[in-house]
Amino acid sequence: MGSEIDDKKRRTDDGHHGHSHGYSDAHRTRSRLPVTVLTGYLGAGKTTLLNYILREQNDKKLAVIENEIGEVSIDDALVENKHQDMAEELVLLDNGCICCTVRGDLIQTLHKIGAKYVSGGAHLDGVLIELTGMADPAPVVQTFIVDDDVKRCFYVDNVVTLVDAKHAIEKLDESKGDPEKGTACAQIAFSSTVLLNKIDLVDGAHLDKVRMRIKELNAAAEIIPCQQSQAPMDKLFNVGAFNLEKVLDEQYMDEEEFRRFYQPKMDRSVSNVGVRCEGAVMMFAFQRFLDRYLSTEEQAKDFLRVKAVLNVAGSQDKFVLQCVHMLRNQGFTKPWAPGEKRENRIIFIGRAMQPRRQELTEGFKACLATQPLRFPVNTPIFAKVGAGDNDWMRGVVIAHWNECNAYRLRLEDGDEVHAPLDLDFFVKKA
Numbered sequence: 001m002g003s004e005i006d007d008k009k010r011r012t013d014d015g016h017h018g019h020s021h022g023y024s025d026a027h028r029t030r031s032r033l034p035v036t037v038l039t040g041y042l043g044a045g046k047t048t049l050l051n052y053i054l055r056e057q058n059d060k061k062l063a064v065i066e067n068e069i070g071e072v073s074i075d076d077a078l079v080e081n082k083h084q085d086m087a088e089e090l091v092l093l094d095n096g097c098i099c100c101t102v103r104g105d106l107i108q109t110l111h112k113i114g115a116k117y118v119s120g121g122a123h124l125d126g127v128l129i130e131l132t133g134m135a136d137p138a139p140v141v142q143t144f145i146v147d148d149d150v151k152r153c154f155y156v157d158n159v160v161t162l163v164d165a166k167h168a169i170e171k172l173d174e175s176k177g178d179p180e181k182g183t184a185c186a187q188i189a190f191s192s193t194v195l196l197n198k199i200d201l202v203d204g205a206h207l208d209k210v211r212m213r214i215k216e217l218n219a220a221a222e223i224i225p226c227q228q229s230q231a232p233m234d235k236l237f238n239v240g241a242f243n244l245e246k247v248l249d250e251q252y253m254d255e256e257e258f259r260r261f262y263q264p265k266m267d268r269s270v271s272n273v274g275v276r277c278e279g280a281v282m283m284f285a286f287q288r289f290l291d292r293y294l295s296t297e298e299q300a301k302d303f304l305r306v307k308a309v310l311n312v313a314g315s316q317d318k319f320v321l322q323c324v325h326m327l328r329n330q331g332f333t334k335p336w337a338p339g340e341k342r343e344n345r346i347i348f349i350g351r352a353m354q355p356r357r358q359e360l361t362e363g364f365k366a367c368l369a370t371q372p373l374r375f376p377v378n379t380p381i382f383a384k385v386g387a388g389d390n391d392w393m394r395g396v397v398i399a400h401w402n403e404c405n406a407y408r409l410r411l412e413d414g415d416e417v418h419a420p421l422d423l424d425f426f427v428k429k430a
């Protein structure tokens, strides 16, 4: 690795490969549409940023190209006030990764946008492209210098890389010096702006370490510490921040080499397992299922990202889960629409997911309420009220699936309690 870089540097220093200045020349960018590329590792905050930009820039007309990969598509349901409503155009490329398999689709999409808005005269202020967490942004940048039609209509205005302050060092350590796992490094190396996000999760000393690691990879990018991906708009959009020459310089590469020989850094050890099924999820069982994988740092190491939209027994609202390793963000969002299929969708993204496919699929399905509850309302029961063998109290069932618990029970002393699952462990026949 080191010698390859040294060799490239030597050739650059010798002047055998001069840089082309054409692409980054400001005068050529004026009549073209600015493109902001949003990149960053899984769960770093890209979608949060996309929504933020769209909210803040609501006086602008922006086209959004979103790339999602995974056996089960979830992102469309993940965010409240979904940005579809706000974007002028939204194109989802979900057939593979934009930096390799669907690069042709990206070019086609850009041609269409170019034809409609640039040549066709309709108004558009810019394009936002959100990459998947596993994508290397370099091939996307390449598209804007290699394809003549694309080049005529668009220019890369800013490559914004989201970095998760809590998990970045671990990701960069894994990524360093390994071309197969080089994604996290490439995302920073190719950026013009780095949003050092999630600063609420780390202390100042840790933040300084992450900042140093970013600088080692890219001394030219501006680093902006932030929370919830919120950075000043004048640093993000329509700023003319991206300069290919500078980026390539940092990597001892010249444009010709970049155009012709750049190999995308794809972390092929990351895969995903998705489950899609109908039925009502028992909340208590589901949380215990997640605990099996996400309750310690060690267990959660392989689980880079878990996302789900679920139909939970006892609720009329969608339940949305977003995890980045151990960190769980979850809660009920909006109600299921009348007539909408209440389908559960969950995706596990990480390392060694394939050997866990059966276990994850069966484990998730075991959280579904497949049997009717044993005790009708008003049935007298014994409820478990403590940890001891004899800690049972008489009571009566007063409701089913109450606050996501199987039963609400009224005890003989007048108190009311929940039995989370319909098991003899919690509630039994009187």
Ligand SMILES: Nc1nc2c(ncn2[C@@H]2O[C@H](COP(=O)(O)OP(=O)(O)OP(=O)(O)O)[C@@H](O)[C@H]2O)c(=O)[nH]1
Pocket: 040, 041, 042, 043, 044, 045, 046, 047, 048, 049, 132, 133, 162, 197, 198, 199, 200, 201, 226, 227, 228, 229, 305, 322, 323, 324, 329
């Ligand atoms: N604590 C904390 N959480 C944040 C912050 N910014 C975003 N998040 C949460 O991090 C999770 C991932 O955020 P997303 O914006 O979906 O990340 P992403 O990069 O789009 O994720 P992928 O598309 O799966 O790669 C969500 O649960 C966010 O609410 C932050 O500043 N602090």
